[in-house]
Amino acid sequence: MSEDAAAREAYLRGRLEGLKQLVGVLDEALDQGGGEAIEKKLVSHVSAEIEELISELKEGMPERKMREFEEKHEELKQVAEEQPLSKTHVKKADELMQSLLDMQK
Numbered sequence: 495m496s497e498d499a500a501a502r503e504a505y506l507r508g509r510l511e512g513l514k515q516l517v518g519v520l521d522e523a524l525d526q527g528g529g530e531a532i533e534k535k536l537v538s539h540v541s542a543e544i545e546e547l548i549s550e551l552k553e554g555m556p557e558r559k560m561r562e563f564e565e566k567h568e569e570l571k572q573v574a575e576e577q578p579l580s581k582t583h584v585k586k587a588d589e590l591m592q593s594l595l596d597m598q599k
Contacts (some may be wrong), residue, residue: 506550513543514588521584540573540587566590 520536523529544567552560570586 506547509543509547513540513547514592516540517584517588520587524584530550541567544590561595563590566593 517540548564569591570590586596
């Protein structure tokens with residue numbers, strides 16, 4: 495692996511780890527009855543970051559894996575728009591982050 499590729503992978507992994515931590519903050523906000531505006535802002539930010547990461551990761555990932563991941567992300571976005579935010583949404587977002595991290599390995 496070239497030095498540039500290693501640096502890019504480390505950068506993307508760092509972003510994924512940061513998003514995973516943000517999902518943890520969202521989980522805590524739900525546990526403590528955090529304000530709906532904060533929850534929506536966090537969800538919006540995580541979703542935008544995931545979309546950006548998907549576009550960056552497409553280059554090095556098998557097409558089938560990326561398609562599966564994109565479908566999971568779209569499903570999560572759809573459910574989040576239709577229903578109030580819940581622990582289930584946060585758990586699915588956490589699973590999504592973990593699957594992205596696993597794909598990087």
